Amino acid sequence: MLGIDIVYLPEFEARMKNVSLEKVFLQVELSQNKTSENLAGIFAAKEAFFKALGKKANWLDVWIEKNKFGMPSLHSNIVNPSYNMEVSISHKNKYAISVVFIWKH
């Protein structure tokens, strides 16, 4: 199952101003992603995940962790661990885009 999402940074920043971040991002995501660009990428990844899953769930039910090289990994408590999940995020100018692939062995 595949999902992709793109976020336009200025719009994202403007609209997120009135929302408390902890509704969308977990503590680990907020401490690993300090800029709005990075958080936009994380948001895109979450939305891509929902598309791959085929269901719009709670943003806190899926999260991205980054290893020391900045490589993201996708985790969720609503997906059986027997499924594999892959994520990739990219940034260019004022856009962030992410693609998510979920599959079973």
Place this chain on the structure above:
Amino acid sequence: METLIDLLPLFKKRGKKEVFIYRTGIRRFTFSYRQLYDLSLKMASYLEERGIKKGDRVALWAPNSPFWAVCFFGILLKEAIVVPIDFASGKQRAQNIIRLSGSSFVIESNYKFEKLSGIKSIAIEDLDFLLRNISSKYNFPKPKPNDIAEIVYTSGTTGNPKGVELNHKNLVTNILQAEHHIRFPSRFSFLSVLPLSHLFEQTAGFLTPLHRGDKIVYLRTIKPLAIMEAFSQENVAAMLVVPRLLLLLKNSIEREFDSLGLRGFLNINIFKKILSYPVHRKIGSNFQMFISGGAGLPTETYRFWNSMGFRVVEGYGLTECSPIVCANTFDKQIPGSVGKLVKGVKVKVDNGELLVKGDNVFSGYYRNDKETEKAFNKDGWFRTGDLASFDKEGNIYIKGRKKDVIITPSGVHVYPLEVEEVLNHISGVKESCVFGLNRGKGEETHAVLLLNDPNVNPSKIIQLANEKLDPLAQIEGFSVWKDYDFPRTTTLKVQKFKVLEAVSGKVNGNDPNLKDALVSLLSTMSKKPGADIRENSILTTDLGLDSISRLELINFLEQEYRLDLEDSNIDQYTTVSDLRRMLEKRGDQKKKSGLWFWTNNKRGRILRKFLDKIFHIPISHLFFDLEVIGLSNLKNIKPPVVFISNHVSYLDQPAIMFALPSIWRYSTASAVREEFFFNRENESLFHKLLFPYTIFAFNGFLLPQKSGFRKSLSFMGKLIDNNRNILVFPEGTRSKNGEILPFMHGLGIIVKELQVPLVTIRIIGMEKIFPRGKFFPKKGKCFIVIGKALNFTTETPSEIVEKSRRAILSLGNKLDI
């Protein structure tokens, strides 16, 4: 008490007494006075390590929390100067304040997008772990009362805010004045929701309670639902409010009555008294008063609360006065008046304007001699800029304002000239006129536009302006001036009062289809007219609401209708009528959650002890012989903990329970997969009956695997807060042959939110007794191995899952079976 540092020995002396309660929405953390003392000293040492010197300015841009207090006192102990910045402010304003104050260090928060650049910083959320390894030995400084303790910048403006210099003497004076004046009887617990960066909350809701030895409750997320829960669960006695907050709570209550069809009764006095009972119950029987400040309290709002039997004590002050000048008292409140002067403050009225003198009045603006000079008259009296009058008893009434500033119901100062400047630079605007429009709910920032081009969209202009303005200083309403020009004086100055008069009379041109608040909101979000929004319109495909809109919508529902995120299941199929139904059925959201706490209380325990003794334990002997290894590990562990174990059989949970000593057994609740009982393909009567039995007899609680587990997480937090342990099977399902399956990712989140140790357990042998696929158990020997406790600090959720899985794997290797 001469300086704020003198508060510290008081904290030390109070020892274990509770000072802060921090509610995260999942856990309830408590802090003692002694902990506040120790942490403040550690913070001072940390700041020293980071090179902060005496007199340095340290900015604090973080939400209210116990660690805000730690930072505050830590900075003062280092003899540096606190520069608090409103957390709701945008980066531009924060950057300006940093620049103007010359701050060399900032304590920020991860909960804000925008981080400051070009300055040494740290996230306040990291302090908990950072300070653990720092010694709390510190040499107490001896500041002088005249030493500057903090610089507080006047609110609302993005331009050049003025930095009010407050020394220890100013603040200490006002603390004692507040305490003496309002005179709360006995010990109080305060709910603190107004920003600590604002002096009103700082003096009356923070420093004064700390001086008295009271308790303060902080919330991680400030939303109406969390506020109402805190009221009743924490026995809150008082809360500081700004008029807007009282209005929001009033609306919330009125909506609640609306949904019950009782709204009309609120207006009839006799019924109002009856209806006030559930409100009092919700807010708690311990509640004594709202203390209102920051802006004038509209009479309508005051009357609503007063007639419901709630005490509302209004006061008046300015940052420059630390801040309280006068206030009503606990015993007597006069509607419309801001009460009598606090002790030691002298006032006089000059041409209608209120002038103040006293030890709580500041000495000047930081590095701004020009403004400082303007602020005082030649005899050294401070000009408040407000017009006031006295009555015979000495009660003060604020009549109006001399200075050209709008004070919103949230107590924010907005400068019309600045807003006009921003508007005038937007293409399509010839000129603008900004003022505060009061329609009974306080002043709304209203902009009247004179357009260059009649085809330009005014909403778009306002939107662009608001993007440039600080989040706190937004334009809330607007109108378009139809005439050729604004009314002017002979010197061509715009006659604002005439414009105001003309606009006040009119109502914003309303689309008749927008009378419904929900349709109105959806119309704004989708940019479609009310007529296009039908009951069966799908939010995503028909109205074009994107993912961020979904978030904004959920946010709005949470704020305005106190709807919990979990309950508002807005997905790609939701229609307008689905949404409406969600709002209407708010009250009946108590679906079968399978989360009952009483099974953990005495009655539940007695029931289980009984069932275990006469039924479960004897039967278990028919199926397995237990051998427990590693019980000694439990001796060194302090509850509460989370037990995790591998999973092979339905008999796992009873086996583990009977292996644990009675004291652990009866204080542990077990997580059960929700999907086992509900939403099965082959749901049968057996499963329907098994559910309540599992909950009562085995102290189970539901943990969903396919849907969000926030509610269960909250429940787990409650268990931990009450010193109960939890048993979880992270594999989420029974393994076929005892091989350890991958763990569910949610375990990492559970550990991070609950912040308790993990104790690993390995079950060996059960895969031969009652494995997956078999219908009847075959008697055999079963080993329960209890491992050591795992403590986690800064690991990521997946690191936690990885480490705990390895720990369970290694537990099995230790045995030669």
